[in-house]
Amino acid sequence: MDSEKLNDRWSAVKAQILGYPDVNAAEISAFFSRLEPQAMSDSFLMLTAGNEFIKTWVEDHYLASIQRALFDMTGTPFAVAIAVDPTQEQRQTAQAGAATAAPSPAAAAPVMAQAAGAAVPLAAPATPATPVTAGAGGGLNPVSAVAAGAEPCQVVEVAAPSTVAPVAAPQPFSGAPATPPSPASVAPAGAIETSEASRAAASPAAGSPMDPAAEQPASTLTFSNFVIGESNQMAYSMANEVAGNPGRPIFNPLFIYGKSGLGKTHLMLAIKNYIDKTQPHLRTVYADSADFVSKYMEASVAHDREKASFKNFKHYYEEADVLLIDDIQYLQNKKQCLDMVFQLFNSLTAQGKQVVLSADRAPKNIDVDDRYSSRFSSGGIVEVRPPDIETKLAIVKRFAEECSRNEGFSQCAIPDDIQMYIAENSSSNIRELLSAVTNVLYRMVFSGQSDMTIEGARVLLENHFSGGMSRNLSAEDIQREVENFFKVSHADLLSAKRSRSIAYPRQIAIYLCRQLLDVPYEDIGRKFNRDHSTAIYAVGAIEEKLKKERDVQEEVETLQKILSEL
Template sequence: MESEKLEQVWRAVCDQVKSYNNIDPSQINAFFSRLQPQAMSEDFLMLTADNDFIKTWIERHYVDFIKQALMDLYRTAFTVLIEVDIAAEAARANPAAPAPATGASTAGAPAAPATSAGAATGTPASDGGHAAAGEPAVVQPAVQQTATEQAPRAAHAAAAYEARGCEELEGDPYDEDETDGPDRPTSTLTFENFVIGDSNRMAYSMAVAVAEMPGKAHLNPLFIYGKSGLGKTHLLRAIQNYVHETMPNLSTIYVDSAELLSDYMEASAAHDKEKSSYKNFKTRYEEADVLLIDDVQYLQGKKQTLDIVFQIFNKLTGQGRQVVLSADRAPKNIDIDERYKSRFNSGGTFDIQPPEIETKLGIVKSFVDEYRATEGKASFAIPDDIQMYIAESSSSNIRELKSAVTKVIYQMTFFNQPDLSLDDVRSLLENHFSGGPSKRLTIADIQKEVETFYKVSHADLVGKKRTRNIIYARQIAIYLSRQMLDLPFNDIGKKFNRDHSTVMYSVTNVEEKMKESRELREELETLKQLIREI
């Protein structure tokens, strides 16, 4: 089949897959753009992926949808084969290639990725970054495109940067101001010290892809969301750091939404948009090559600021310059105009889930390692049982986790208690955690929050009514009671006037729905946070 015809067929397949229920079109754009059709016959399609991670991910999650799309389009059962592009693999393996290096030897570059187990032990995955024990390696996208395929300004800057032997360009119009400010990188937040686990692997991979090649259409904007304390800011700062280190002649600006709002209010104080203060405000952001805006959910209800952000957003993406956004919820769940939601969701949208125990333990170990390095105390150690207790007891908020480690470190060093026992740590952190064993929740607490969230009465929640909204709220409350309190089904049933089998069915039903519905998973995380804050 001719290459042009093959590309047309592949585009039709992609569009067909995006039309299916429970498919996120932005993720299809992100992943399928990393596939190239190579050959096709009556019942066979061969694709190549640019690395092993993409190959494995597509095979696990999307190959059945590709087969279904081919069946729907051609009424024929297809065999779909995906192979890794050998040339792309060789380009990544060749350190002399002109692509930016992705090893720990490059300043600010991502370290060799680890699996969850690797993250927990602080040991990088072996074999050139491939994950161990059958797990897919974290994508470290190689730069394969030519300069003309990249975003215009990023391509120009990268080519000039390489031509000068990676020296600083003199008089480059896009150089950053050397004074301190929000567009300066935060050196401590890099890809190297981001602990990777199953809960954040995809968001991390896409952040790396954007950092290495800012401005690519399928990831512009990049939207990362997840509740507070899961690492969104870390990834945004890591992108800023990486671009600053590898392409210093590109202007990178990181700004929190609260700061952006404050800047706008100050610039607009005179209520005269011709004033230089307003022009300077808008020009600063419009001249960024990479603009990173954190916590955009705080712009809800700020119509004028949103309008300005939208103008800046459209101008930058229209010129092929990169925009990265973060929020504590998906774009569709932010209370803003539909046109903003649509544009925010038009590139790649990826969530960070609460970390599993292995990832939290990896973060604890990483924080202890950082303390040893910065304080020059090579022999300092926190016993393994104490590290595990902190990981198991903490909520999903990484800030809470790190502050618990800090408390233990200070107790062992400043208060001279190097032989701190697990019982001592339990007493020390008794009131520290917002969730976990130290939080004394009750079924009544959970019922109250669920009733408020779904606007149902307590009498209806525990009564006999079976309207759809009441059954839904009741099953959610039962599921949360089981998960957060780990009580027997029978004990939970007594509080809802239900028997053992009804409670078991409710829990199983919610668990099954969670597999298919990201919206439900977000609802449950929001409810858990509300309950923990009681």
């Protein structure tokens, strides 16, 4: 099978999977783009991934879906093997026109089957139903796709999967991961930021000896338990690239920005955890800006008593191979600390060491000297946007399942309509969403309300949400607050005027009616002297602006907060 035909077959498999219910399209886009088909026969498919994380994640979450798609398309059970090709990321980078980078230390080194001391390239199983298992002495047995009738697109030396189990007829798809993550390791995106960051940032006191092995405790926030959606897919992909290939000029520094509670700290600690696990020879240091300022002040005060204190403080960060500084906007108006960060930044990046920064706003909007913001913008910049309803619902489901496992609440499952209610009414801050899930679960358990209704959930959470539906809210309330906020008259809001100063507030008001009131488009249109198609257009226009324009996000969230307090 030639390369073009093989890629076409793989594209068809991906399209088939996207048609299944409960499949996260953003996850498919983020992970399957990092897989390459290598060989395919009538009952066997060989794929390669650029690093061990991508391989393991796809095996855990989508191997069953790939097998199901192949069965649905061909009527034949397939064995699917995924192996690691360390050169794959380099080829993709070269094809994208990026600078050539060294092979990722994070990717597993090619594992060669040994035959009389010679390395044997990996291909596919001699018989698709035959497992590929570890050979005697822990070595991996060579396997040949050619013998099975598969036609490899190219021969690559890759790490063999430890096991490719024989495949029986595919089972009904449940949407659940093939292998659930361990309870101790799962925390949805954005679930914990400041508190987790504070613990992870714990470091030796200024001036004290610093033991790298005991510098910072591990965090449970990893790539595998980050919930991917359209709003954070790009940030996730760039963070994963940095974790696998730290120091590449194109992403050095990496600057991640977005409002509080959207998962920035989760991504930063996921980078640290991944590098700590896969490249332990690299020293990673995570610092929350507030903690950095505190340590800087301690070192400055101690300098009069202990001359080495300030030197030790600086040395701690200078010796990092990967430095992650969270909430950099906190350094506004703190010139000495900012100068210190800038010195560290320049020193580390000049040596090809990785720097990752985060803030609640873009570099250009941080109140610092232009020379700082321009340098912070010199690498990759990516925004974590507020999650859409689908992403919030996925986070609700993930967190509810994890709480049930960890706390022994398996007998309590939050009904689907309550999960959707939480997703629709929570603000963009994920902590608020997770708190609502916790409240509902504990009420169900400790009050014996295992069959809680949607009305019971509304009563329980009536004062919980900062940006959700208000029980007594009306279209007139929304119109009034929008008019006050944008300084337009009621007559103009309902008029036929189409200037931006009138049309934009009108679209915002229609959007908020659709989000906060349980009424159809026809009713909303009548409230604004318009038909339902105009209301649909207005909602769509604001949804598009929310994806791209931070000012619109802030205006909508401010109005939601105002309306929630009525």
